[in-house]
Amino acid sequence: MYELLILIMLSSRDMSGYKLCQVLGGSLVPRRNISNGVMYPLLNKMAAAGYITLAHENDSPRAKKIAHITDAGRDRLQDLMSQPIEMDAKRESMFRFKLRGLGTVTPAERAQILADYKAAVDTDRASFDATYHHLTDKLASEITDKTVLAWSLRSLELSMSICDTKLAWITQCQEELQGEL
Structure with missing residues (x-):
């Protein structure tokens, strides 16, 4: 689950593991802190898979690791963005991640993600109403x-x-997207 947001964030700029922890924790629903013990093993796993590279920042006294997305990581990001979201407890976080990544996909893919999110929220709304x-x-x-x-x-x-x-x-986003389709 976290891999998606990490790749989204790295698609716009290189980031340290510390910064990725902050962004990830702030994007989860409900918000929570992500520890280095969670983040760095995941970053190492993603680096081993070839999705990112990790380099030590030489001018930093703490020798921060800076993550950079690779071409394989961009391909993986596209794959993750196209996968359907399971209707489970992680659903809202996954949609929030995908919404942050709408700039990484085509307008048609944006429209599909928004339609999927609308369907999920409509289902919730109907259940609450009943x-x-x-x-x-x-x-x-x-x-x-x-x-x-x-x-x-x-x-x-x-x-x-x-x-x-x-x-x-969602409706506002869908209306704005009509000009791009």
């Missing part, structure tokens, strides 16, 4: 303690609003 209506019906019944149910509804309202915002953003 649950919301079910809980609203329950709230109207003769339940004595309605506080938990009321806050569950508020939480669902937040989830639906997030979906609506994502859908508006």
Whole structure:
């Protein structure tokens, strides 16, 4: 999963492992810290596969390793961008990674990624909506303690609003993309 974002980031400029840790951690949903113990073995694995090169920065007192994408890495990036995203717990992070990499693919591929993301968000929105209506019906019944149910509804309202915002953003991107197709 992390390989995709690393290749996307390196497609625009060389980066240190430290900087890649920061970018990767900030791109995950939910956000989390990525340790050197995770990053450097992955970078070494990617270098062994020929996707990147790692060079020590000579003018740095800490001898930072700087990663650079190779032609094989660019090919791998294209392959990863074209793969479908599994509908699992990593889905949102994977879509966020691909959205960051839209500049690395053709307009037709951008359109497909946006359509796939829209379909996933539409599915989430419909599920939240169905649950919301079910809980609203329950709230109207003769339940004595309605506080938990009321806050569950508020939480669902937040989830639906997030979906609506994502859908508006996707629609805007799709409209802008029409000029490129």
